[in-house]
Amino acid sequence: MSQTDVRLDGSPGLRSEREATPGSAGRRRERLPVPRADFESYYGRPVLNEPTWQAPDIAGYLFLGGLAGASSTLAAAAELTGRPRLARACKAGAVCALGGSLYALIHDLGRPERFVNMLRVFKVTSPMSVGTWILTGYGPQAGVAAAAGLTGMFPGLGRAATIGAGLAGPALATYTAALICDTAVPVWHEGHREMPFLFAGSAAAAAGGLGMLGAPVSEAGPARRAALLGAAVECVAAARMERRLGPLAEPLKRSRLLRAGEALSLLGAVAGLVAGRRGGRGRLMAMAAGAALLAGSACTRFGIFRAGMESANDPKYTVQPQRRRLAKAKAERDLR
Amino acid sequence: MAFDLDEKLADGRVGFFTDTSVCIGCKACEVACKEWNAVPDDGMTFTGMSYDNTVGLGADTWRHVAFVEQRRPLGHQEPGVGDMDFRWLMASDVCKHCTHAACLDVCPTGSLFRTEYGTVVVQEDVCNGCGYCVPACPFGVIGKRETTGVAAKCTMCYDRLGAGEEPACAKTCPTDSIQFGDLDELRERAERRLEQLRAAGAGSARLYGHDPDDGVGGTGAFFLLLDEPEVYGLPPDPVVTTRDLPSMWRHVGVAALALLAGVAASAWRRQS
Numbered sequence: 001m002s003q004t005d006v007r008l009d010g011s012p013g014l015r016s017e018r019e020a021t022p023g024s025a026g027r028r029r030e031r032l033p034v035p036r037a038d039f040e041s042y043y044g045r046p047v048l049n050e051p052t053w054q055a056p057d058i059a060g061y062l063f064l065g066g067l068a069g070a071s072s073t074l075a076a077a078a079e080l081t082g083r084p085r086l087a088r089a090c091k092a093g094a095v096c097a098l099g100g101s102l103y104a105l106i107h108d109l110g111r112p113e114r115f116v117n118m119l120r121v122f123k124v125t126s127p128m129s130v131g132t133w134i135l136t137g138y139g140p141q142a143g144v145a146a147a148a149g150l151t152g153m154f155p156g157l158g159r160a161a162t163i164g165a166g167l168a169g170p171a172l173a174t175y176t177a178a179l180i181c182d183t184a185v186p187v188w189h190e191g192h193r194e195m196p197f198l199f200a201g202s203a204a205a206a207a208g209g210l211g212m213l214g215a216p217v218s219e220a221g222p223a224r225r226a227a228l229l230g231a232a233v234e235c236v237a238a239a240r241m242e243r244r245l246g247p248l249a250e251p252l253k254r255s256r257l258l259r260a261g262e263a264l265s266l267l268g269a270v271a272g273l274v275a276g277r278r279g280g281r282g283r284l285m286a287m288a289a290g291a292a293l294l295a296g297s298a299c300t301r302f303g304i305f306r307a308g309m310e311s312a313n314d315p316k317y318t319v320q321p322q323r324r325r326l327a328k329a330k331a332e333r334d335l336r
Numbered sequence: 337m338a339f340d341l342d343e344k345l346a347d348g349r350v351g352f353f354t355d356t357s358v359c360i361g362c363k364a365c366e367v368a369c370k371e372w373n374a375v376p377d378d379g380m381t382f383t384g385m386s387y388d389n390t391v392g393l394g395a396d397t398w399r400h401v402a403f404v405e406q407r408r409p410l411g412h413q414e415p416g417v418g419d420m421d422f423r424w425l426m427a428s429d430v431c432k433h434c435t436h437a438a439c440l441d442v443c444p445t446g447s448l449f450r451t452e453y454g455t456v457v458v459q460e461d462v463c464n465g466c467g468y469c470v471p472a473c474p475f476g477v478i479g480k481r482e483t484t485g486v487a488a489k490c491t492m493c494y495d496r497l498g499a500g501e502e503p504a505c506a507k508t509c510p511t512d513s514i515q516f517g518d519l520d521e522l523r524e525r526a527e528r529r530l531e532q533l534r535a536a537g538a539g540s541a542r543l544y545g546h547d548p549d550d551g552v553g554g555t556g557a558f559f560l561l562l563d564e565p566e567v568y569g570l571p572p573d574p575v576v577t578t579r580d581l582p583s584m585w586r587h588v589g590v591a592a593l594a595l596l597a598g599v600a601a602s603a604w605r606r607q608s
Contacts, residue, residue: 042569077603110465110485170592183471196591222603
């Protein structure tokens with residue numbers, strides 16, 4: 001009979017090695033102690049496994065999903081306030097961004113042909129599952145809205161779809177924050193309070209940029225205001241996040257992409273306002289401002305993505321915040 | 337509550353107790369795991385990290401033996417290398433089969449599931465390789481396999497459990513450093529072992545993952561370590577990421593409403 005087994009059904013057969021005492025061979029001499037390093041890791045290897053997500057796919061999706069969602073909302077607002085050309089530009093932009101989103105999401109799967117497996121469950125604990133259902137609800141409406149808007153057919157159906165997509169848009173633009181924050185990646189997870197606002201602001205700025213790019217200056221007032229509001233919210237949220245994360249904010253503070261994103265967004269938003277003042281003569285400037293806003297939003301998303309990857313690949317960003325948390329909990333216990 | 341995870345898990349939950357103080361670094365567990373589960377090779381490279389060339393857990397490494405070299409004494413041991421203090425720490429790492437498993441929570445296809453033994457297993461015919469479980473795991477266990485495109489990790493030999501056999505790694509471990517059994521019983525045994533080691537002067541010995549009140553609700557595979565967890569590449573205070581998910585959803589909800597309101601306000605005046 002085997003001695004090693006501890007089986008499901010019962011009594012463990014103990015072997016003597018299990019009770020062996022390490023270092024029991026004899027007495028030790030006095031030696032000089034070696035001071036311990038204040039931060040330890042296993043050969044500098046990361047604690048976490050590196051996310052398998054590829055930047056062009058997933059950071060690209062964060063940008064395109066935000067652009068699509070906020071553009072649909074802007075399209076609905078433009079349509080309801082009598083700005084048909086702005087509405088048309090935003091609907092067309094939204095459906096293109098949606099197409100790009102779907103491509104990026106499916107391309108990133110290890111087994112793309114199985115993407116429908118995400119429709120076999122609904123799990124509120126999985127932002128990716130929730131997002132799949134948001135996309136499933138939003139996508140057809142955005143498609144119908146764009147088709148009806150561009151062809152002029154079925155105006156009633158088109159208007160209903162425009163409003164539906166406009167209401168679902170903000171969910172699409174912001175759930176992606178929960179998507180990346182609901183991971184063990186330190187910068188993403190710890191930034192979960194500000195990330196939805198940062199993403200909402202970045203999405204509004206991108207949609208405003210799209211509106212300025214595609215609609216005449218006379219109709220693009222809402223796009224300019226949305227861009228300014230979005231860029232401001234994005235910058236404030238990023239600054240708050242960097243302050244609150246403390247030492248963990250290093251990868252964010254180091255990120256040139258994030259700085260470029262903020263600069264492009266603010267520059268584009270202000271340039272857009274100036275172009276608006278110049279009326280019809282400001283069309284070229286408005287288009288340049290729109291392009292800067294789109295580029296700024298993309299830079300911000302890629303910057304957030306990269307900063308997260310960096311924090312996952314360095315064990316200090318995993319270990320040190322956890323050590324601080326343990327020390328704080330211990331101090332609180334000791335005080336009681 | 338209709339479904340009580342803790343109650344459900346208490347009923348016949350099995351686990352691993354990995355007592356690293358008697359690990360001799362033979363890597364028989366790595367080999368047995370690969371053999372039994374037909375896990376493909378994970379690259380033939382020399383890392384220079386002591387005797388460890390498997391580096392860490394991933395899609396193609398389900399048991400990983402860590403080798404730590406320290407200039408410190410182990411108990412009353414004579415290292416036999418002149419006047420230098422030296423000790424080996426060896427530890428066989430594995431999927432923790434958390435009570436609150438982030439990989440399982442975030443899986444959008446339901447491919448990851450909780451078995452009747454309280455373990456967490458990937459159904460590789462359902463997984464579509466979205467990779468969400470990989471950054472969700474606070475221990476860096478699960479990975480996406482290049483060759484098949486789907487997630488893979490330790491199953492605690494789900495197929496062997498059904499046949500009343502213990503997992504391959506525990507079966508092969510020559511010093512019983514890896515012990516398999518009823519989780520409650522293993523926890524009691526680990527406490528006794530810890531007392532024994534402390535009494536013998538190994539003051540740095542501690543249990544890791546045994547506490548049901550920790551950030552992941554206790555792990556199904558827990559450890560007796562001889563140094564801080566991070567020395568072995570383990571997180572000192574792992575927390576299941578979905579613990580903060582309600583707060584995330586609240587913030588997302590407020591941000592979405594703010595976006596809707598902001599865009600509406602931007603277009604408030606009708607075009608003249």
